Amino acid sequence: MPPRILLADCDSYFVRCAMLADPEGAGASELVIVGGRADSRGVVTSASYAARKFGVHAGMPMATAVRLCPNAVFAPVPGEMVNRKHHEVRAVLDDFSPVVEAASVDEFYLDLTGTEMLYRGESLEQTALRIQREVMDRTGISISIGGATGRTLAKMAASVNKPFGVHVVPPGGEAAFMQRFELSDIPGVGPALAEALRRRGATAVRDLAGIDLPTLVSWLGDSRAEWLYHLARGEDVGRVSPRGPQKSVSHERTFAKDVRDPEELETRLMMLAVDTGASLRAEGLRARTVTVRIRYGDFTDKSASRTAPDPIQSDRAIFAIARDLLRTLLERRSGGVRLLGVGVSKLVGDQEDELVLFDDPPGGPETERDRILAEASDRLAGRFGKGALVPARIANRGVRDGTRGRGGSET
Template sequence: MSEPRILLADCDSYFVRCAMLADPEGAGRSELVIVGGSPTGRGVVTSASYAARAFGVHAGMPMATAVRLCPGAVFAPVPGEVVRGKHVEVRAVLDDFSPVVEAASVDEFYLDLTGTELMYHGEPLEQTALRIQREVMERTGISISIGGATGRTLAKIAASVNKPFGVCIVPPGGEAEFMARFPVSDIPGVGPALAESLRRRGVTMVRDLAVQDLATVVSWVGDSRGPWLHRLARGEDGGRVSRRGPQKSVSHERTFPMDISDREELETRLLMLAVETGASLRAEGLRARTVTVRVRYADFTDRSASRTAPEPIESDRAIYAVARELFRELLARRAGGIRLLGVGVSKLGPEQEAEPELFADVEGSGETERDRRLAEASDKLRGKYGRGTLVPARIANRDPKDRHRGRGDSEAES
């Protein structure tokens, strides 16, 4: 049986590259590009070019800080239509190279080339990766870095070694040596809290962890993560690639740089998450029955609420209407500063022609044909001119009385 041959294709500064392709005369002519919210508003950085990162700009940073650190940059909105379109194009190229491709995110793809040695005439995996890299660039204009290994976690780590537009292949048998050089914080799934807990025990590098026995590691991090972390520190990665099954949910979340307690601000954020979720849903040709809202409070307590609609929905208005009710119900149970907010939809199905009589055009009754057409038009405008092009007036210019209507009114809301 042949050794597993797993690749991770990771798009380099994907949102930046898409912004450059969307605006070749603006962002496309600059090395300093920052993508995200408005530079004059309260938005955050989604991505920054490598040149801008040298100034200290990074994802999640307030745009106001990015402007101060890198005033000469070109600031661009997220080009949603280009982001989705290039994802499909890159996936099509990768499908030509591997029978099994798994999209891990909008800009990451796993490929399983196990057992394809004869198809590639014994070509070294590194050469195959270089050919994939060139083909993706030529056909899509997207730069990718590729990592290769016998497991998916090692492949993901390897993909970060030679970015941008680099290739790093971990040879079979060299997994433990490869892992030994990394800090434990570089392991996907090891967050700041776990890394700090290990640091207090004298473990900062993977090599420090690899010399510990299983019982010790389990006593440190618990029965669920202990065996996984113990194996991975020794280069033992059993992660494989699977074909994507039917999509079960679509969601968008935001972690705020500072906790937010203001209801007006939070409901505006909730609306924009509903808009993003609706756009992703429609891009997949789907409708949803269930809407879920998730909040994380300042003390890291998570709460969520869900509701299932009688008929499938897809429009921003309908998703937000349900999300806002759920949101206010959560706030009625507990107020306080919010550090994360999310909107998701599930119970998905393909778009179908709606029966007009099921959607009477009455406020609050359900999704209307007008809602769906407006959402479709909005998708086209945001895709062409950027995500910030359209901000629904019902939030931006709401009547003050409407701000306090409904269940769960509170001065401090998520």
Template structure:
């Protein structure tokens, strides 16, 4: 029995969510750009297919995007709608497969292996089209679907007929399918690796096939060489799990103007600690390591981390550790800060730990009261909005800089 894996990829997801959130504005335009403000250092999160024809793409400065497409409707990321539609799409997919994995907010893997009798031996493409139509009818979200015997091939197949397309790689046709792509099209082959291979004469996947494994190992090292060697021949062992272990949670902000005042930076650090703590608790996790990242005005990045003997989850504990790390970074180098970030890693679930006595946390151990207060704050913000409960330090200073944020591991 061959594995049957589908990748459901939401088409221009953030744009579609923006259209659904604002049907009288963004919903009536073919030219929509989602992202930060052009008056600050905002960047494009996503662009409609119409705007993409003008050269607009994710990651470019919003100011440049507007110059390319001046008639576009520019809207911020509709966070509430993005979250709601993610769960709605997932609920539909769960009805078609016993194993569904959310790879990101807008990508879902389905393991259809062994469901042939359930669907009366209909072709996998026919099943995929029924899934596609069900998601559209019940959520308003367009998806493209790729199918193959492995995860990576399914992901690449989903990109072939976007938007609202289906492409299935038949068992035995994997190598032929891969031969059409450039190496840089493979998920996991970044610009540096692609350039390294290009210098050796390998641009297309088919250029790699004649190269033996020992030679590839001498170029790339053992693990990466074997992975690429097999994938170039259509051998993809990637499978679907109901939940992939989360490695980190982080939030960061790029400021409209460089910030040099240490007190102001600590206030903004507190905002990030609150966001990071909320994301951590939403996943039912605690963290052992806190990391602070600073990018200076000359684009130099510096970071510092601290690993504690016991995991934490409260905003207070995250902030107090992060503040000590930030002070250490600023003591080694002053000057304007362009970006500030807080991350947590070495995550564990609530069920894996008893009450933490974090004796060496700056400001004292994390207590049950800290956790109770943090969880109560989460409930209030969930019911009344993010601004329903804000730390007093943030309210007093209330910086208005038009910052833009980026969630870390959930992206």
């Protein structure tokens, strides 16, 4: 039996999460731009399909987006909702396939090869339509699904009928399917490769039909030429495998104005440590290494890391190490800070124990009280929303999130 692979792609995912997080604001408008406030210096993370008609797109400076679509609702990245809906969508997909790979926060590959008997001869398109409806009913997230005999073809098929569409490439129809695309549409063909091909007169997949493999190798080298030669002919051997263990979690903020006051930077650092700790605990993980990243006003990036003797997950323990790292970075260079980030890595499961070999980290080791307070904060946030319980330092200073935020898991 031929492989049966699906790619479930969440439609305008960050926008939909922003609408669910703020139903009376972003949720009440068709024009939604996610990334920060309208007066920010950040960039667009995502835009609704209605806003895209005005020329707004991801990566665009927020100021440009405001000029193009001034009537839009501008929303911050809803980190908590993004993480929550990711897991909810994954749970639905796990009910349909024994093998699910989360390629990103909003893309999932499913391998349904060998499930024909389980689905009683149902076509792959019919199964995809049922998955689509189930995800919408249980999570409120719209997905588009592509199906094919290989993962790259499935990903390209998912783009055909967006949003909330399904397109399945039948076995044997792969070569004909590929003929509709430009070479730059193929995942993995970046601007440099597309330009190298354009200089030789190839801009569309059909332009490669008369080019033999040795010629393509002379243009691109062995590995890239062989990959592109076969894929252009619909020969896709990409398969699905469960993703490896998560490697890191990070949160960062770009400020509306450069921040120079060390005390204010530490307060903002605490906010990021709280977000990072919450993400860790939501995944049932603890971390050994804490990293602080700074971007100065001239776009120079600096970072510092430290490994704790024991895996940690509480806000206080993460902040204690991060504060020490921030002070070290600020001692090395002064100047306004444009972006600040906190990340954790060397992750272990919540129940895994490790031998202590080093001295305590700054602020002392993580205590049982730290963990109890962190868990209480998570429960309150789950019931009353983010910010229901925050450290007094944040509440007293009244510091708010900066222009643009990115939260979530990096793998």
